[in-house]
Amino acid sequence: MSQITLSHAGPGTFRCIEITGEGEPAIRLKRMGICSGRHITIVQSGDPMILRVVGARIGLSRELAATVIVDSNGVNTDHVASAANASCNGENRD
Amino acid sequence: MTEICHESNASVPPPHAVNPDGATVALVGNPNTGKTTLFNKLTGLRAKTANFPGITVDLRSGRVKLPSGYVKVVDLPGLYSLQAVSPEEQVTVNALAGDLAENPVPDVVVLVLDATNLERNLVLASEVLDLRLPTVVALNQSDAARVADIRIDVSQLSDELKCQVVPVSARTGEGLDSLRLIVDETLSGKLPILAQDHQSCTVGCTGCTFAARFDWAERVSSDNIQVPPTQGRRTDAIDRVLTKPVVGVAAFMSIMLVVFYLIFSLANIPMDMVDGAFGTMGASAERLIPKGPVHAGLWFGTVFCLSISLLAAGYAAAGISYSRRNSVTAIAIAIAVSLLPVEDFRSLLVDGVIGGVGGVIIFLPQICILFFFISLLEDSGYMARAAFVMERLMQFVGLPGKAFVPMLSAHACAIPGIMAARVIENWRDRLVTILVLPLLTCSARLPVYTMIAALLFSDSPFNAAMVFVGAYVLGIAAALLSAWCLKKTILRGVPIPLVIELPSYRIPSVRNALATVIDRGTVFVRQAGTVILMISVVLWALATYPKRPDSPTADAALEQSAAEEEEALAYSFAGRAGRLVEPIFRPLGFDWKINVGVLTSFAAREVVVSTFAIVYGIGEDSAEHEATLVETLRRQTRPDGSPVFTKATGFSLLVFFVLAMQCLPTQAVTKRETGSWKWAVFQLVYMSAMAYVAALVTFQSCTALGF
Ligand SMILES: Nc1nc2c(ncn2[C@@H]2O[C@H](COP(=O)(O)OP(=O)(O)O)[C@@H](O)[C@H]2O)c(=O)[nH]1
Ligand SMILES: [Mg+2]
16 A cells, blocks of 8 residues: 655545644644545645545645645545545445 | 434433523534524524633623523534634633633533534534533534435434434524424433443544544444535535635635725715714714803712713723722712813813714724625635635735735724634734734824825825825735744744635525624724723823913813914923923924824824824814815924925824824724733834834935935
């Protein structure tokens, strides 16, 4: 399983592996759902970028995105819709 | 599906019963779930902002009638997790723990969840439910969920959460009766409090305490909710335009341009009305006060009663308690006022009280309109996008994108700007923003700029316009530079990179906007009004006393000539102080008369214009005739015969008024929002120092260049 930071990921949906930062910035990420195990879809890259995670859009600065480690093998695009929709139909749980 | 589940699961004794009368119900939930809307709907517009000692966060509370009595409902600030990262969130956490300024733990927690965004909301829900307080879930926005075809199995969800779940819509009011009923039953112990056992760290919770909660939230929502795949398409489409780097900034600027155009054009009518009303009040006060000799006892009694009632109103507005010292002060002031000679009393009432308060209330319409639009934009979900697109630009000075809207607002008036700075989560960033906001050009500076522009370039409209542009640019540059310096020095801290939820776009609610306007308007009148009342009386006294020994008698005082006004002011404390500080201000090119203007406009800048009119001997009433005033100013000479108002003096004066604090109501609001006078004093000191140095440099370099 290869890992990259979210700041280097292109468009697509990725599974979050861990947050390398600590303290308040890490809490601010995690409570928004940028947290190990979640699916993160990059909606618009740039700085700040827009993600879709746990059913909502999140604006995130690149600086913090660099502390988010994701699985570089994006999640199968068939699952993007369900991940984007808060995984409500329960299809894409690993 | 909208059936409410009343079946109980494993119930825990003892049932808890509280007399609903006087009980506290707290609304808790993520930001944007509709807590405030629900609060407004439940309380009507009768809520009041409660000020808790020791915290700078306003909590709104109001009485709500339940079937068995009235309860107090509190709208707590929204939060994403009980691990608070902003002062507001900390207030909510403290309130839930019973740590908030002697308030006990709420008797019932109404957890407001957004049915259109449920999975996310469940994370906070699990944390709050783990507190095991009596909790009722209000599944809000169920109207929007229905439209979006989101299906939620309420009774199953209720089983899962092990607490009552009531689908409601704060917008339409549906379900509110059931909510009131269930809260009532929970309070009176009719409903069991259920054993709660949530997910937190049950299995394999390594490192991230949130991971387990998110897993649980995902499972619960996938078991109970069906979301159509088209959910959020509309918001995505709008965002494709509004969040783009260049287009997004341009869109934001255009929106703000329209808002400001509306503020300044719509505010004109009510401002004229306020002006007229205070003018009429002053005139009728002038007429009502007898001109001839009066019965001393009768006069004393009347004035004493009048002053006491005015002070009582002031105390009530400012929330001052009736301790012995405060009561004695009030009585002493009232006696002193009643002992004033009739003509002094008249001038105190007309110039000091009515004029002073009117000068502040005139800004109320602008502030109300500003908050109305800010609230609409906030409600619609757009403000998060504004913060998002401005983030990059604001980072150059080390401030978050959210600081931009307060900075724009400060161009109408610093006070709403400071109040709007609350959206900035990080305390340090918020403080820096508050400290620099008064540097931005507010409407109160415009009369001063107009006077100086006319003084400098009455022959060239283009140059006069450039004076305005220059003053605005100087204010903005000074604010950004000061922010940058503060962030590099005394308020240093790790930068807080952006993480912001971009909520779905919604049609904003006018009702919410009106509630905000009433709320913020009241704060403004209380804070600014009481401070300005006090200060304008003090300034009035300084400009009136001591009187010249040969001052005209009571009858003649009414028709005081311009020359007499001038002499009286020169003889007063203010006039003397102007002379006293002459050596300090001479390097800035100010003579003692300008100093008097600077001193008397200490509480409110625009006063400088009328002071100049008096001190330069054309009479206060001529202040409105700009040409007369400017002509008179031009004729002034220094003892050596050279003109006072050279280009150098004009620029120096302009720079001074751009940068100097000169507004005590703002300081009162700074104190309120930062929780201590310390920052208000700091603001005054650094701005005055900066104004002095900049005016000094301006005058000296202009003189050196031969202007
Ligand atoms: N359709 C709909 N919109 C709502 C409802 N309740 C709140 N809103 C909207 O949701 C947004 C956020 O509401 P607000 O009360 O400010 O949320 P708060 O941050 O939790 O206080 C506003 O645009 C409201 O108009 C509801 O029941 N139905
Ligand atoms: Mg709210």
